[in-house]
Amino acid sequence: MKRRKFIQNASLSSLGVVAGATALACKDETKTNTVKTENKTEGSLPLVIATWNVPNATAKAWEELQKGNSSLDAIEQGCKIEEANAEGQSVGLGGLPDRDGNVTLDACIMNKEGNYGAVVYLQNIKHPISVARKVMEETPHVIMAGKGAEQFAISQGFEPENLLTEASKKAWEQWKETSQYKPIINIENHDTIGMLAIDSNGDIAGGCTTSGLAYKMAGRVGDSPIIGSGLFIDNEIGGATATGLGEEVLKTVGSFLIVELMRQGKSPQEACEEAISRIVTKNPNFKDFQVGYIAVNKKGETGAYSIHEGFYVSTYQEDMAKSYMPEFHNK
Numbered sequence: 322m323k324r325r326k327f328i329q330n331a332s333l334s335s336l337g338v339v340a341g342a343t344a345l346a347c348k349d350e351t352k353t354n355t356v357k358t359e360n361k362t363e364g365s366l367p368l369v370i371a372t373w374n375v376p377n378a379t380a381k382a383w384e385e386l387q388k389g390n391s392s393l394d395a396i397e398q399g400c401k402i403e404e405a406n407a408e409g410q411s412v413g414l415g416g417l418p419d420r421d422g423n424v425t426l427d428a429c430i431m432n433k434e435g436n437y438g439a440v441v442y443l444q445n446i447k448h449p450i451s452v453a454r455k456v457m458e459e460t461p462h463v464i465m466a467g468k469g470a471e472q473f474a475i476s477q478g479f480e481p482e483n484l485l486t487e488a489s490k491k492a493w494e495q496w497k498e499t500s501q502y503k504p505i506i507n508i509e510n511h512d513t514i515g516m517l518a519i520d521s522n523g524d525i526a527g528g529c530t531t532s533g534l535a536y537k538m539a540g541r542v543g544d545s546p547i548i549g550s551g552l553f554i555d556n557e558i559g560g561a562t563a564t565g566l567g568e569e570v571l572k573t574v575g576s577f578l579i580v581e582l583m584r585q586g587k588s589p590q591e592a593c594e595e596a597i598s599r600i601v602t603k604n605p606n607f608k609d610f611q612v613g614y615i616a617v618n619k620k621g622e623t624g625a626y627s628i629h630e631g632f633y634v635s636t637y638q639e640d641m642a643k644s645y646m647p648e649f650h651n652k
């Protein structure tokens with residue numbers, strides 16, 4: 322089932338916001354096998370795994386790993402591919418704006434030492450993942466927001482630019498007209514990119530980048546840049562990252578939960594399933610929203626699970642790109 326169809330069926334419109342859209346068609350995936358439903362769990366290193374159908378991003382990250390670069394470099398370079406893709410209306414350039422027409426970006430990155438950097442409500446800078454890395458590496462802080470984050474980015478050499486593409490502006494104008502701030506259905510190519518990588522030294526890094534929920538209230542920040550929610554890495558154990566309705570991920574500190582469950586002995590798959598179960602048991606409205614998680618452990622085993630059908634995962638492992646729809650809760 323296509324994501325578009327899923328969103329329609331799941332009546333996301335009742336949320337008052339629009340979940341980022343997703344993708345499903347693999348373009349130019351020469352080496353990508355698309356598998357209908359699968360939970361790949363066998364371990365093998367190095368590896369890259371990302372939320373949604375983003376074969377170009379995972380291929381770039383894989384290329385970095387093949388050059389002998391670190392998992393952190395792989396994450397940054399991989400995420401940048403989608404941030405620069407103007408057609409993707411939920412990340413970086415071309416991201417759908419908030420209800421006032423501002424494109425505001427959230428991103429974070431974590432390295433093998435457990436260091437973390439994030440930007441929230443960043444405007445006019447195409448590569449929030451790289452700014453997040455600069456926050457981690459060049460400042461004594463971990464999160465920078467809004468104007469200050471933008472000024473910091475410019476001081477680091479990032480060029481400010483208008484991120485609202487004609488297509489996204491048109492979609493926003495249409496949304497304003499027809500829905501009068503009521504929700505509509507989002508039909509873009511993909512949403513938040515959460516990516517985890519393990520390099521040939523066995524070191525894990527992760528990143529998460531998004532324009533957040535389309536037509537969100539001005540000032541809204543989701544799970545994606547928040548450590549433990551949108552992303553968590555513990556190089557002794559593994560890593561996890563999230564996509565979907567950020568409010569639900571935040572309330573259950575989903576990615577941290579998954580890593581802690583793996584620490585207690587659960588497989589990445591079992592841990593993702595347990596984190597989804599926390600959400601659905603606490604919120605009876607789960608039929609109206611989607612959340613998806615991916616995880617890896619130190620052995621290179623992977624897991625992925627979502628509330629509903631339609632979540633996709635991309636991997637690059639054993640020299641092979643793959644895209645598959647994982648098992649889901651609401652059958």
Ligand code: ASP
Pocket residue numbers: 340341342411512513531532533534542543544545563564565566567568
């Ligand atoms: N998790 C993101 C947020 O809530 C949105 C998404 O993944 O579509 O901002």
